[in-house]
Amino acid sequence: MDAIVALCKRRGFIFQSSEIYGGYNGFFDFGPLGVELKKNIKDAWWKDMVHRRADIEGLDSSIIMSPKIWVASGHVGGFSDPMVDCKVSKMRYRADQFFFAPVRVNNETIGYISILEDGKMQAEAEAAAEKMKRKGGHQGELGPIELKDYTEADPSEYELIPSPATGEPGSLTPPREFNLMFETKVGALSDSSDVAYLRPETAQGIFANYRNVVDTGRVKIPFGIAQIGKAFRNEITPKNFIFRSREFEQMEIEYFISPEADWEAIHQDWIACCQNWLLSIGLPEEMLGRDVHEKLAHYARACTDITFEFPFGKQELWGIAARSNFDLTQHAEHSGKPMEIFDEAAKKKYIPHVIEPSLGVDRLLLALLTAAYTEDEVGGEKRSLMKFHPRIAPYKVAVLPLLKNKPQLVERAHGIYEKLQKRYNTFWDASGAIGRRYRRMDEIGTPWCVTIDFDTIEKDGTVTLRDRDTTEQKRVTEEELYTLLDASLH
Ligand code: GAP
Numbered sequence: 421m422d423a424i425v426a427l428c429k430r431r432g433f434i435f436q437s438s439e440i441y442g443g444y445n446g447f448f449d450f451g452p453l454g455v456e457l458k459k460n461i462k463d464a465w466w467k468d469m470v471h472r473r474a475d476i477e478g479l480d481s482s483i484i485m486s487p488k489i490w491v492a493s494g495h496v497g498g499f500s501d502p503m504v505d506c507k508v509s510k511m512r513y514r515a516d517q518f519f520f521a522p523v524r525v526n527n528e529t530i531g532y533i534s535i536l537e538d539g540k541m542q543a544e545a546e547a548a549a550e551k552m553k554r555k556g557g558h559q560g561e562l563g564p565i566e567l568k569d570y571t572e573a574d575p576s577e578y579e580l581i582p583s584p585a586t587g588e589p590g591s592l593t594p595p596r597e598f599n600l601m602f603e604t605k606v607g608a609l610s611d612s613s614d615v616a617y618l619r620p621e622t623a624q625g626i627f628a629n630y631r632n633v634v635d636t637g638r639v640k641i642p643f644g645i646a647q648i649g650k651a652f653r654n655e656i657t658p659k660n661f662i663f664r665s666r667e668f669e670q671m672e673i674e675y676f677i678s679p680e681a682d683w684e685a686i687h688q689d690w691i692a693c694c695q696n697w698l699l700s701i702g703l704p705e706e707m708l709g710r711d712v713h714e715k716l717a718h719y720a721r722a723c724t725d726i727t728f729e730f731p732f733g734k735q736e737l738w739g740i741a742a743r744s745n746f747d748l749t750q751h752a753e754h755s756g757k758p759m760e761i762f763d764e765a766a767k768k769k770y771i772p773h774v775i776e777p778s779l780g781v782d783r784l785l786l787a788l789l790t791a792a793y794t795e796d797e798v799g800g801e802k803r804s805l806m807k808f809h810p811r812i813a814p815y816k817v818a819v820l821p822l823l824k825n826k827p828q829l830v831e832r833a834h835g836i837y838e839k840l841q842k843r844y845n846t847f848w849d850a851s852g853a854i855g856r857r858y859r860r861m862d863e864i865g866t867p868w869c870v871t872i873d874f875d876t877i878e879k880d881g882t883v884t885l886r887d888r889d890t891t892e893q894k895r896v897t898e899e900e901l902y903t904l905l906d907a908s909l910h
Contacts, residue, residue, distance in 0.1 A: 421731035424789050425661055427804065431864050433457065433789070434662060446658030446666035448782075453864055456814035456845060458669075461781055461788070462648050464701055464811050465671050469646050476644040476673065477637055481625025483650055484606065484616050492754035493624050493747060495617075500597040502571050503656045507593065509585035514656045515570040515595035520581045523549040524563035530556055532581045532589065535567070539733040542567065571595050600653040602666075618652035623776060625649070626674045627747045634761055641763050641772060642686070644675035648781070660732050662782040669781035676772035678763060679745065683721065683773060687742045690775050691724050694738050698726065698784075702809030703791050709734055719746030728787045737787055738779040745771045788812055792865060798891055799855075806865030807889055810908040815866040817905060818847035820857050822873040833872035836883065836898065840870075844905060862888055867908065870901065 428434040433454035437447035450458055470478045490496045502515035517537040522529045533548040535541045545565050553562055573581065575594065582589045602618040619625065626645045633645055648671045658665050677686055691710075699705060713723040723741040727734050748771050752759040760769045792806040810816060817840055821833035830850060840846040847866060849857050854871065861869050871884040875895070882895040885904070896904070 421661065423804070424731070424786075424793050427793070427806075427863070428454070428661075428789065446655060448662050448665060448667075453814045454785075457788070457808075457812065458781060458785055460812045460814070461701070461784055462669075462671065465697070465779075466646070466648065468697055468700075469644075469671075469673060473644075475642060476646050476675075477633055477639065479626060479629055479633065479645050479647045480649065481622070481629055481647065483619050483652075484604065485619065485625060485628060487616050488754060489624050489628050489751075490601065490617050492750045493627070494750070495601060495620060495624075496599075499601055499620055500599045501656055502595040503598040504570050504595050505593045506583040506585045506591050508588075508591040509583060511583070511585040512656055513570075513584065517657060518570045518584065519545070519567040520570060520573065520577070521545060521549070521565045521567045522577075522580075523552050523565070525553055525558040526560035527563065530558055532577070533565070534582050534584055536584050537569075598654075598656055600655065602652045602654050619650075620653050621651050621778070622647045622649045622670045622672045623674060623778065624747070626672065627751055630674070630676070630748060630751075631757060631759065640765070641761060642675060642677045642681065644673045646671070646673045648672075660730065660735075660786075662786050663730060663732075663735065665782060668783070670778060671781055672776065672778045675775040675777070676761070677775065678766065678768075679770050679773050680766070681773070683742050683775070687722055687724075687740065687775050690777050691726070691740050694740055694777050694779070695726055698738070700809075701788070701812055702807070703728070703787060707787075707791055708737075711736065719744050728790075730786065730790060737783055738777065740775070740777045743774050743776050745773045747774070748772065803859055803862055805862035805888060808865035808867070810867045810905075811910075813865045813867050814845065815847040815861070815864065816844040816909065817868045817870060818849055818857075818861045818866050820854060820869055820871045821850050822854060822871055824850045828877050829872055829874070832877050836870065836872060839898075840901075840905075843902070844909070858886060858891075868905070 431453055432451035435449045435451055436443040437449050438444040470476050503512055504515045504518060505512050519537060519541060520532055520534040523531050523533055531552055533545055533552065535545050545567055549562060549565050578592055578594050580589050581592055583591045601620050604616050604618060605614045606616045607614050626647055633639060649669060650667060651670045652667050655664055655666050677683060695708060698708060707729040709727040711725040711727050716723060721742040721744055723739060725736040726738040728737040748759040759771050761772055762769050792808045794807050795804050819833055819837040819840060821829040823829055837846055837848050858869055867888050869886040873884060876883050882897055884893050885896045885901060886893045
């Protein structure tokens, strides 16, 4: 993870927000390469999920919507995480990501240990218990360490559990629900009537516009509405770089189906479709997994996450939920507007149910960075490279004249660069030894380098095409170059 974070900063992919003022926790800025990467991810998703499907329409709804939407959806009442505060250090933690256990020697409790959630916490907790026993001079058998999260603590234990900040007990509050929505004010009034929210998901913008799309488009069941856009959550503990941040982007689809359809089969089809798409843009199958939720919201019928092996462990990447007709029914009740659709084929009117694939752009970007990051050796020299799929790579190709001080070479190379630039994001690099220029391109994940040398201008016009992953070089004509690049980008 450290290597990825360092590379992101060094090569201009991702910066900490407000860095010149010491940073701003939970917010990030995307530099020249990061913005390309992000745009390519969104373009690939839009092309495959919207343009290449006849049953999905796009939408771009506003970020700030009527607060009534968030009351109807249940977010005002219940979009919260449990938190716990340390009264001494003023630190705040997510109670369900903060674990504790009594330490027992010969069945007698000698104290409590606490630990923040991570992949190695069981081993770390056992080591901490062993240390407590040794330091206290206790003789006897250490009992098993059974970690529970803080929401499961008995009120009598709150005073006994040490704060992760100070290591001392007595300063933790009971768990309290903390609403994750960012509030803002709209208009000139300054009473509670002007409170509005930055959307915590793009999905409600889709439900709020479902009627508009049905009335103005030519959709028929089953159909989907897709949206890409910013979402904001006042996360208690933003962490793991861009994995959990306070401002992020989502790519969401609400796929509307008949209440009588075989929703389980459609849900499974969507899970397979999402997984295949991830494979198609370069995530390796062995890094993907599934997490089938056992605890479900009362309106949800099923939810499966596609997980990814991040450097800090296996975590949710893409949630695919079967949400019944909860949201549309809520909006029908709260707005008084009908949400039924007439199903021509079935000759029936109903409020459709939905399958909801919901993916975070930033989280996918981190997964792609993780999967792409590679270290190997070329000619006895260590190199780091990003093995991005060509569709995702910020630059598709780089053009390099072999020598900077040979005007003929530079002129010919620049001509090719200008032609390529019209079709693909192309990098021009004329300075430095050719090997160093290749390394620079490897490190930012450019799949191909095109070198213009004396054979190009004196012989047959062919150029040297170098492959980033294999470092193999072959001579190709300009025609062949376009064919190869076009094919790789589909
Ligand atoms: N409409 C459903 C919904 O928003 P979610 O599981 O809360 O469901 C969907 O979020 C996806 O959005 C997640 O799978 C993840 O990829 C991304 N996501 C959620 N919270 C995030 C955060 N704080 N930072 C980055 N990505 C986040």
